[in-house]
Amino acid sequence: MDEFFNPVGVAVVGASSRPGKIGYEILRNVAEFRKDVYPVNPSAEEILGKKCYSSVSEIEGRVDLAVVAVPSEKIIGVVEDCGRKGVKGIVIISGGFREVGNAEMEREMVAIARKYGIRVIGPNCIGIYNPKNRLNTFFQKDMELPGEGNVAVLTQSGTIGIGLLENFAGKIGISKFVSYGNKADVSEIDMFEYLDRDEDTKVIAMYIESMENGRKFMDRLPDKPVVILKSGRTPLGKSAAASHTGAMATNYSIFKGAARQYGAIVADNFEEFYDITRILATQPLPGGGRVGMITNGAGPCVIASDYIYHSKNLSAPELEKEKISGLPEFAIISNPLDLTGSANAGHFLKGIEAMKKDEGIDIIMPFFVFQDAPLLDSVKELHDGLKRLVGVEDKNCKPIVAVAMGGKVVKEQARIMADYGIPLLEEPARAVASLDKIVGYAGYKGWKNEGSSS
Amino acid sequence: MDEFFNPVGVAVVGASSRPGKIGYEILRNVAEFRKDVYPVNPSAEEILGKKCYSSVSEIEGRVDLAVVAVPSEKIIGVVEDCGRKGVKGIVIISGGFREVGNAEMEREMVAIARKYGIRVIGPNCIGIYNPKNRLNTFFQKDMELPGEGNVAVLTQSGTIGIGLLENFAGKIGISKFVSYGNKADVSEIDMFEYLDRDEDTKVIAMYIESMENGRKFMDRLPDKPVVILKSGRTPLGKSAAASHTGAMATNYSIFKGAARQYGAIVADNFEEFYDITRILATQPLPGGGRVGMITNGAGPCVIASDYIYHSKNLSAPELEKEKISGLPEFAIISNPLDLTGSANAGHFLKGIEAMKKDEGIDIIMPFFVFQDAPLLDSVKELHDGLKRLVGVEDKNCKPIVAVAMGGKVVKEQARIMADYGIPLLEEPARAVASLDKIVGYAGYKGWKNEGSSS
Numbered sequence: 001m002d003e004f005f006n007p008v009g010v011a012v013v014g015a016s017s018r019p020g021k022i023g024y025e026i027l028r029n030v031a032e033f034r035k036d037v038y039p040v041n042p043s044a045e046e047i048l049g050k051k052c053y054s055s056v057s058e059i060e061g062r063v064d065l066a067v068v069a070v071p072s073e074k075i076i077g078v079v080e081d082c083g084r085k086g087v088k089g090i091v092i093i094s095g096g097f098r099e100v101g102n103a104e105m106e107r108e109m110v111a112i113a114r115k116y117g118i119r120v121i122g123p124n125c126i127g128i129y130n131p132k133n134r135l136n137t138f139f140q141k142d143m144e145l146p147g148e149g150n151v152a153v154l155t156q157s158g159t160i161g162i163g164l165l166e167n168f169a170g171k172i173g174i175s176k177f178v179s180y181g182n183k184a185d186v187s188e189i190d191m192f193e194y195l196d197r198d199e200d201t202k203v204i205a206m207y208i209e210s211m212e213n214g215r216k217f218m219d220r221l222p223d224k225p226v227v228i229l230k231s232g233r234t235p236l237g238k239s240a241a242a243s244h245t246g247a248m249a250t251n252y253s254i255f256k257g258a259a260r261q262y263g264a265i266v267a268d269n270f271e272e273f274y275d276i277t278r279i280l281a282t283q284p285l286p287g288g289g290r291v292g293m294i295t296n297g298a299g300p301c302v303i304a305s306d307y308i309y310h311s312k313n314l315s316a317p318e319l320e321k322e323k324i325s326g327l328p329e330f331a332i333i334s335n336p337l338d339l340t341g342s343a344n345a346g347h348f349l350k351g352i353e354a355m356k357k358d359e360g361i362d363i364i365m366p367f368f369v370f371q372d373a374p375l376l377d378s379v380k381e382l383h384d385g386l387k388r389l390v391g392v393e394d395k396n397c398k399p400i401v402a403v404a405m406g407g408k409v410v411k412e413q414a415r416i417m418a419d420y421g422i423p424l425l426e427e428p429a430r431a432v433a434s435l436d437k438i439v440g441y442a443g444y445k446g447w448k449n450e451g452s453s454s
Numbered sequence: 455m456d457e458f459f460n461p462v463g464v465a466v467v468g469a470s471s472r473p474g475k476i477g478y479e480i481l482r483n484v485a486e487f488r489k490d491v492y493p494v495n496p497s498a499e500e501i502l503g504k505k506c507y508s509s510v511s512e513i514e515g516r517v518d519l520a521v522v523a524v525p526s527e528k529i530i531g532v533v534e535d536c537g538r539k540g541v542k543g544i545v546i547i548s549g550g551f552r553e554v555g556n557a558e559m560e561r562e563m564v565a566i567a568r569k570y571g572i573r574v575i576g577p578n579c580i581g582i583y584n585p586k587n588r589l590n591t592f593f594q595k596d597m598e599l600p601g602e603g604n605v606a607v608l609t610q611s612g613t614i615g616i617g618l619l620e621n622f623a624g625k626i627g628i629s630k631f632v633s634y635g636n637k638a639d640v641s642e643i644d645m646f647e648y649l650d651r652d653e654d655t656k657v658i659a660m661y662i663e664s665m666e667n668g669r670k671f672m673d674r675l676p677d678k679p680v681v682i683l684k685s686g687r688t689p690l691g692k693s694a695a696a697s698h699t700g701a702m703a704t705n706y707s708i709f710k711g712a713a714r715q716y717g718a719i720v721a722d723n724f725e726e727f728y729d730i731t732r733i734l735a736t737q738p739l740p741g742g743g744r745v746g747m748i749t750n751g752a753g754p755c756v757i758a759s760d761y762i763y764h765s766k767n768l769s770a771p772e773l774e775k776e777k778i779s780g781l782p783e784f785a786i787i788s789n790p791l792d793l794t795g796s797a798n799a800g801h802f803l804k805g806i807e808a809m810k811k812d813e814g815i816d817i818i819m820p821f822f823v824f825q826d827a828p829l830l831d832s833v834k835e836l837h838d839g840l841k842r843l844v845g846v847e848d849k850n851c852k853p854i855v856a857v858a859m860g861g862k863v864v865k866e867q868a869r870i871m872a873d874y875g876i877p878l879l880e881e882p883a884r885a886v887a888s889l890d891k892i893v894g895y896a897g898y899k900g901w902k903n904e905g906s907s908s
Contacts, residue, residue, distance in 0.1 A: 020831040022796060095794055100786060126795075139795065140825035144861045157753025158795070159823050163859030166825070209756055231753075236770055237760035240752065243788045269883040270757065270859070271725075298694065299611025299685075302663055303724065306691035316690055332554060334697045340549055341580075341593065341612070342476065369613050371594035371620070377474040405617030405724070407598045429723040 001186075001194040003088035004121060005130040005176055007064030008035060011056045011087070013078050014069035014094070015039035017047045023069045025139040026093060033135040036061050057085045065089045067127060067137045072096030075109050075123070083116030091137050092122035098182050099124055099243060106184050113185060125181030126158030129165070131174060132200070138162075149173015150202035151281050152195045154188045156180060160207045160229070164274060171418035172278050175200035187212065189220055196222040203227065205277040209241040214255065218262045225280050225441065226264040229273040230255060265441050268433070275425055275434040282421045283399035288362035289313040289439040292355040293336035296343040297369035300403055300428040301336035304365070307432035313439035314432065317360055324354040336367070344374045345382035352389065356398060363435060367428070368404040370413050379413070387420045399438075403431050455640075455648040457542035458575060459584040459630055461518030462489060465510045465541070467532050468523035468548070469493035471501045477523045479593040480547060487589040490515055511539045519543045521581060521591045526550030529563050529577070537570030545591050546576035552636050553578055553697060560638050567639060579635030580612035583619070585628060586654070592616075603627015604656035605735050606649045608642045610634060614661045614683070618728060625872035626732050629654035641666065643674055650676040657681065659731040663695040668709065672716045679734050679895065680718045683727040684709060719895050722887070729879055729888040736875045737853035742816035743767040743893040746809040747790035750797040751823035754857055754882040755790035758819070761886035767893035768886065771814055778808040790821065798828045799836035806843065810852060817889060821882070822858040824867050833867070841874045853892075857885050 012030050016023030030037050039047045042054035053059050066082045082090055097106040113120045127137030131148045146168040155161035158179045180186055195201045203225050209232040211217055232241035233252035259266050267273035291314055293301045308314045316335045332338040339347045355364045370376055402424045404410045414424040425431040466484050470477035484491050493501045496508035507513050520536045536544055551560040567574045581591030585602045600622040609615035612633045634640055649655045657679050663686040665671055686695035687706035713720050721727035745768055747755045762768045770789045786792040793801045809815045824830055856878045858864045868878040879885040
C-alpha cells in the first residue's frame, strides 16, 4: 500500500485548467505534495504552472501513482495507459460505476489493473491523505486538514471522512487517510496489515457502509484499537448506500456482535465515533470504570450521572473526604466534587491531583464552566498545572476526559487543551457513552492478554 | 414576573470592586442595563464609576429589583432591607442554602420575602437575561449572548443555561432567560402563564432537575411548544442533583409519560434539546413525517436513512423522477436525491423547489458538503435562492432542516443560513431524532385541535 502514501511521481489524469472543476481542485491539492506532480490533459499545455501531458505514458519521469478524474467511459483507456507506464497505484475519484448500475465496467477496469499489477483505490471516492508529505487527492476547497498524528482513518464515504478530518483539525493529528468509495479493489482489509505495522498509527477509525467478506474482515482486524461506525444497517439505509457506493450491506446486529467479539469498538453515531477516537488517540486505557467528576457548575454532572447509572461499565463512587484536602469550605465533596462557581484553577488542580492518587478512581472527568469569571481569570494556571500532571508518567497514569459546554471560549480552550493531550468534549451524555465503550474495550484487552499469557 | 424583566431601578447587593470576584462581574454585567443601577457595599465609595450605597434602603431612587451575591448568613438582613425599600423582586445568585443542608435558612428567607410581597428567583443560580433591555445578572465573563428572538429559556442549572445561550448566540434569538437554581420561591410554573401571554415568546425550552408538584406542572403547561430536558432521572443523577440544587427528583418514566400526554416534547440529551428548540423556533410545524433528502455527498444520508427507518414518525419515500426536472445526468434520483460531488447551487435549488411542490414530501432535508469546490464556488447563489424560497409564504410552506459536517466552513455557513431562518445541524442522527419528536408533536397538536373543534 505504500505506493499510495509515498509515491515518487504523481500523475493527475483529467486535470482541468478551470478553477471550481473537480479536475482543477484535485491538481491544486496534489500540487502541495513535496515530490513530482504531472497534470495529464490532452487539450491543455500547462496548468498551475506545470507542463501538461496528453497521456500518462508520455511522462518522462517515474510515476508511481495516478489520480484519475475522467468520465467513467474513459477509465479503461486510462488504466491501460497507466499499466504501460508502470504505475503502481491508481486513485479513481470519478463516479459513474457500480453505484449507477455500471458494475460490469467496474469489474473490467479492475481486471485490467490486476493484469498490470496495479492496485486501485475507488472509484467514487476522495482518495488519500498523508500529512507527512502533504500528499492529498481531494477535490475539496478551503478544507481544514489535521497535521501529523496517530489516527488512521478509513472511510467508504468521502463526506464522512471530510467531517472527521475537519473535526480533528487543530486537535487530533492523523497518520494516514483513505476514502475508498466503491472499493472495486482496495478495501479496508488491505489496509489492516499495513496499518498494524505502521509505527505512526496508534488508533484506526473506520466508517463502513458495506462489507464483502465479514469473516475475513473480523479475522484480519488489527491488534491496535479499531473504532467502527457502520451505516446501511436497515433496509432504508441499505438502499441509500446502494445508490451511493453500489454496496450490498450486511446484517447490522450480526456485524455488531461479531465486531465486539473480535475486540473492535462499534460507535452508534458520528459524534461517538469522533469522541471515542480522540480519547483513544490521547489517553491511556483506563484500569477500570470508576469515574471521578469535578466541576464548578454541577448541571452537566447531573446529566452525566444519569448516563453513568445506565451505562454498562461505569460507576461514580462517592468520593472520600479524607482523601481530598486543601479545598475551601464552599466545595461540596460527593461525586461530583462540586467546587461551585467560586472555584479557580488552583481548586481544580487540587481536586484532580487528589483523584490521581485515589485508588478508588480510574477515570478523571473535569467539567469546566470556563465562562465563570474566577476560573477564566486563572485559566493559564489551570493549563500549566494540567500540563505538569499529564507530563508525569507514573503508575497513577489515568485517562482524563474533560467536558465543557458553550461557544467561542470553550472552542478556544479545547484547542489549548488538545495541544497538551487532554480531550475536551462538548456534551456530558456523549462523554459518558464514549467512556463506557472504552472501558468495555479495556476490559476485553485485559481479559484477552490474561487469557493468552496463561 | 415583569418586575424581573423590566424593572425601573436595580440594586446589586454584594457588589465588589475586585475584578474576578462574583460581586464585581455581576455589577459589570448589570451595568449594561439601560436604566438605573446601584451598587450596594458598605465598605466601598464607588464601583465602576457608580456611587456605592451601604444598604438598599439608603438608595434615593426607585428600586424594583435587587440582585444579591452575599454569604448566605447575611441573606435575611438583605431581604428585610429590600422589603423596607419596596423592592418587588430579588435574584439571589449566592449558594450556601438547601444544597448544603441549610434548608431552614432558605425557608425563613422566603417567608420574609412573602411578608413584603417580594418574589425571589434563586438562590444558587445565575439569574435572568432580557435581551430587549440588555439586563442580565450573570457573573460570567466574555460570554456570547444571543440577541432578541422568540425562544424563552428556563433552567434549573446555570451551567446548562450558559451552554444553551452560547450555542444560540449568532443563530437563535431569545425572548427571556431565567436560571432559578434552588427554586426557593419562583419556579418554572410561575413563568408558564407569563410566557404564554408574552408576545415575544414562540417556544419555551426548559432544563429541569426536580419538580415539586408534577400535577400542577402538567396542568399549567403552556399552549406554546415546550421542549424539556430532564435530568436527575436515576438514583445517581438524583443524588448529584441533591447536592447541586438541593432538589428531590421525580420518577423519570412517570414524568416522561405525563409530559408527552400533556403535549410537551421531551429531549433525551442536551444536543437534542438544542436542536429541537432551534427547529421549532425557525420552522413551520410539518404536515407529516415524509422526509425528502437531497445531497452532494451521500454518506450522511445513509446514516440518516438508518435512523429514519428506526424512527417512530418519519419515512423517506422514493422520490418520483417525473416530479424532478432540469437536473444533470449524474444526479441519482432515489431518496436521497444524490447530486454527487459535481453539484452546484443551481442543482440544489432545482431539487429543493421540486420537493417543495411534491405533495409526497412533508420535510425537506438538504445535506450539504460545503467543502466540495463546485458547491462552495456557487454558495452565494445557494443562499440567495434559499432566501427567496423561505420568503414565499404559501400553502407549500414546509420545514427545511439542513445538515452539514465539518469545521470552520460549516460554522460560517450555519451563521449565514441562520440569518434567513434555516437551521444547519451538525449530525444526521441528531437531525433525525429531533425531527421525529417534532413530527410526533405536530401530530399531537393536530389531533388535539380536531378534538376540541368537534
